[in-house]
Amino acid sequence: MKLIVLGSGTSVPHPQRSSSGYWLETAGGSLLLDCSASAIHRMAQENLDWANLDAIWISHFHLDHCGGLAPFLFGTKHAPNTQDRTKTLRIFGAKGLKRLLKGFDTANDYGLFTQPFPLEIIEIETLEKFEILPDVEAVSISTPHTDESRAIHLRDTDGKTLVYTADTGPADAIAALARRVDLLVMECSFVKDKPVETHLELAEAMYVVRKAEPKKVILTHLYPEWDNIDFNLEVEKFSPGCEVVQAFDGLKIEV
Numbered sequence: 001m002k003l004i005v006l007g008s009g010t011s012v013p014h015p016q017r018s019s020s021g022y023w024l025e026t027a028g029g030s031l032l033l034d035c036s037a038s039a040i041h042r043m044a045q046e047n048l049d050w051a052n053l054d055a056i057w058i059s060h061f062h063l064d065h066c067g068g069l070a071p072f073l074f075g076t077k078h079a080p081n082t083q084d085r086t087k088t089l090r091i092f093g094a095k096g097l098k099r100l101l102k103g104f105d106t107a108n109d110y111g112l113f114t115q116p117f118p119l120e121i122i123e124i125e126t127l128e129k130f131e132i133l134p135d136v137e138a139v140s141i142s143t144p145h146t147d148e149s150r151a152i153h154l155r156d157t158d159g160k161t162l163v164y165t166a167d168t169g170p171a172d173a174i175a176a177l178a179r180r181v182d183l184l185v186m187e188c189s190f191v192k193d194k195p196v197e198t199h200l201e202l203a204e205a206m207y208v209v210r211k212a213e214p215k216k217v218i219l220t221h222l223y224p225e226w227d228n229i230d231f232n233l234e235v236e237k238f239s240p241g242c243e244v245v246q247a248f249d250g251l252k253i254e255v
C-alpha cells in the first residue's frame with residue numbers, strides 16, 4: 001500500500017495545508033480516505049488517477065471531511081475523463097451518509113446519482129467487517145468526536161495494516177484498534193491546551209502511540225497552532241518509541 005497525503009489541515013483555511021484527504025493505492029485499487037472540497041483538486045495536482053478512483057471512505061460528516069463529495073460527483077458526472085468509465089464507484093460511511101448525499105443533491109437538483117458509471121453508497125455499522133477494496137478488509141469503530149465519527153482499520157492481502165483515526169477525542173479503543181499496525185495516521189489537532197474535548201493534543205496522541213506500539217505514525221489534521229512549532233523536538237519529549245512523522249500536503253509513505 002502507498003499513502004499520499006492530500007490535505008494535512010483542518011476546516012481553517014491555511015496557505016499550505018488543505019483540508020482532509022488521503023489517497024491510498026493498493027494492489028486491488030485506490031481508496032480516498034475523506035473527501036474535503038480541496039482534496040478533489042489535490043488528487044489532480046498529485047497526478048492521481050481520480051477518474052478511476054475505486055472507493056471513498058467518509059469518517060464523519062464535518063465539511064472538512066465530506067464537503068468535496070458533491071463537487072466530486074458533479075465533476076465525475078460531467079468530466080470527459082469519466083464518460084467512458086464502466087466500473088462502480090463505492091462510497092462508504094456511517095449511517096446517515098445516504099441522507100447527507102441526498103441533501104446535497106436535492107439542494108439544487110444536481111442529479112449527482114445519475115453518473116456515467118454505477119455508484120453505490122454503503123452505510124457501515126461499527127465493528128462490521130467489510131471489503132472496502134477487493135484486496136482490503138476494513139473495520140471501523142466509533143470515536144468521541146461526533147455521533148457518526150469513525151476510525152478505520154485496513155488490512156490488505158499481504159497482511160499490511162493501516163489505521164486512520166480521522167477526528168477523535170481521547171479513547172483507549174483507538175490504541176486497541178491501532179495495536180502494532182504498520183502505519184497509524186492519527187489526528188493531532190493541537191500542540192497543547194486544546195480548546196475542545198473532541199480532538200487530540202500531542203500528549204494524548206503520544207499516549208496512544210506508546211500503548212499501541214505501531215511501526216510508524218503520521219500526525220495530521222494540524223491546526224495553525226502547529227505553525228512555527230519544532231515538531232521533532234516536541235515529539236521527542238514523549239519518547240514515542242517509533243518513527244513519528246509530521247504530515248504535510250504531498251507526503252508519500254509506502255506501507
Ligand SMILES: [Zn+2]
Pocket residue numbers: 010011020062064065167221
Ligand atoms: Zn476535521
Ligand SMILES: [Zn+2]
Pocket residue numbers: 060062145167
Ligand atoms: Zn470533525
